[in-house]
Amino acid sequence: MSESAHTPTPNASQVSAGHLLAFIGPCLPFAALGLPLAVILSEYYVSEIGLNLGVVGLVFMSVRLVDIFVDPIVGWAMDKTRTRFGRFKLWMAICLPILFVSTGFIFLAPTGVSPLYLWVWLLVIYIGFSIATLSQASWGAVLSSDYNERTKVFAWWQMANIVGIIAVLLIPVIVQSVFHESYRLAVQYMGIFIMVLLPVMIGLALWIVPEKLSDTPAHNVRISDYFRMLKRPNVVRVLLADLWLGLAPGIMGALFFFYFMQTKGLSREQCSISMFLYFVAGLVGAPLWTWASKKYNKHKTLIISALIFAGIYALLGFLPANNFPLAAFLVFLAGIPYAASLLLTRALMADIGDEVLAESGQDHKGALMSILSATTKLGYAFSVLTMSALAVLGFDNKAAQNSPEALMWVQVFFVGLPVIFLLLGAWAMKSYDLTPERFAQIQAKLKQQGLAPNDPAHSTGS
Structure with a gap:
């Protein structure tokens, strides 16, 4: 592989440290919200x-x-948005009141609320979360047009997400272990923590970070545009990889406490520490x-990380009971490859x-990111369904002792399914062909067409 393909272009493609830190700031409340939605709240x-x-799972x-159908609508709206304030920044501002209010209703819910209460406010919070994550991912896609710099942006984005997750995971540990308060109060403090961070971090990002605007005019995005994107082989490969690679950690998150507490004899506190290490x-x-x-380039790295994740994850099936140190160590190892899929996809x-822009002259980044977000959510939606499936198969998380057959199904769902999905994710990327060399040609073509989005003269912000 030629060295030139990996050398950043000497232009405005570099993202300054200050802009990068402000851009990833909203990841802290977003990730602090995303983890409970995926793992804790159910x-x-x-x-x-x-x-x-069973009702909660459904x-x-x-x-x-x-919520999956919300993403294409938001992507459509973002692709049509052209304002002096910015294209994706405007949508970042819109998500703030939606998330702030719904977080309060979800995390501070009183005992005995109805399934309808949960369904309504869960839908509202997911709509706000869709707008938040889509606007930030799309904004990140236009911060730089350099092949490696773009990976760096999303690597910092992923690390900030992890910091947000770690911060919110520390709350129940501190509340329960240090102050000896209840688990319920710990979850409520999670919600308050998120509500405090949301206006601060989103406000700083909107104030400090410029958005490099597209020179393409707002176009009429049609449903057929989404189907046209789905006809592109590389789009399908990335979507399939994202779906399979999202199912694996989704199932892990949904069943984490059930698996380690019911089949491996760990306490809730030990489970929380293990998840923290992950x-x-x-x-x-x-x-x-x-x-x-x-x-090695992005898609080969994604394949390697998925195979390593599958190998380490399979070892969890052989974990002896009541061995917290070994469980924590294996969960930690599994967390290393976990970090790859979201940032690389x-x-x-x-x-x-950028390839679509060079070919069509139309900027469909909002649509593409919305499709990608939809597959991620589809994976997590079916991940939570494993809870309802376990209830049907006789598992009861409140029982002092479940039957051996019920516990067997917990192990099959928790270990077997993710390993299969990780292998499928690696397989999906084997024919991906947008190499760094092809990407360099695309950027050259965009500059010739006057469509390169990294011109500092076309930015909004401070």
Whole structure:
């Protein structure tokens, strides 16, 4: 592979440290919200609020399935948005009041609320979360047009997400272990923490970070445009990889406490510490996979990380009971490859967005990121469905002792399914062909057409 393909272009493609830090700031409240949505709240509404396990699983799955259709609408709206304030920055501002209010209703819910209460406010919070994550990912895609710099942006984005996750995970540890308060109060403090960070971090990003505007005019985005994107082989490969690679950690998150508490004899506190270590490992993994993507390119790195993740994850099936140190160590190791998929799939889709722009003259980054977000959510929606499936198969998380058959199904779902999905994710990327060399040609073509988005004269912000 030629060295020139990996050398950053000497132009405005470099993102300054100040802009990068302000850009990733909203990741802290977004990730602090995303983790409970994926892992904690479903179990919390069963054990603390008092809703039925099967009902909660269906509520979370149905809301996530509805939310999937929100993403194309938001992507359509973002692709049509042209304002002096910015294109994606405007949508970042819109998400703030939606997330602030719905976070309060979800995290501070009183005992005995109905499934309808959970469904309505869960839908609102997911709509706000969709706007937040899509606007930030799309904004990140236009911060730089350089192949490696774009990976760096999303690597820092992923590390900030992990910091947000670690911060929110520390709250129950501190509240329960240091102050000896209840788990319910710990979850409520999570919500308050998110509500404090949201206006601060979003405000700083909007104030400090410029948005490099597209020179393409706002175009009429049609449903057929989405289907046209889905006809592109590389788009399909990235979407399939994102779906399979999202299912694996989604199932892990949904069943984490059930698996380790019911089948391996760990306490809730030990589970919380293990999950904390899992995300700490992501801080190690993100720069590692960024370095690897520069050496081997992005899609090969994604394949390697998925195979390593599958190998380490399979070892969890052989974990002996009541061995917290070994469990924590294996969970930590699994967190290193976990960090790769989100940052690399988004960097790859941003590259495809430039390819589409060079071919059609139309900027479809919002649409592409919305499709990618939809597959991620589809994976997590079906991940939560495993909770309802376990309830049907006889598993009861409140039982002092479940039957051997029920516990067997917990192990099959928790270990077996993710390993299969990780292998499928690696397989999906084997024919991806947007290489760094092709990407350099695309950028040259965009400059010739006057469509390169990294001109500092076309920026909004401070």
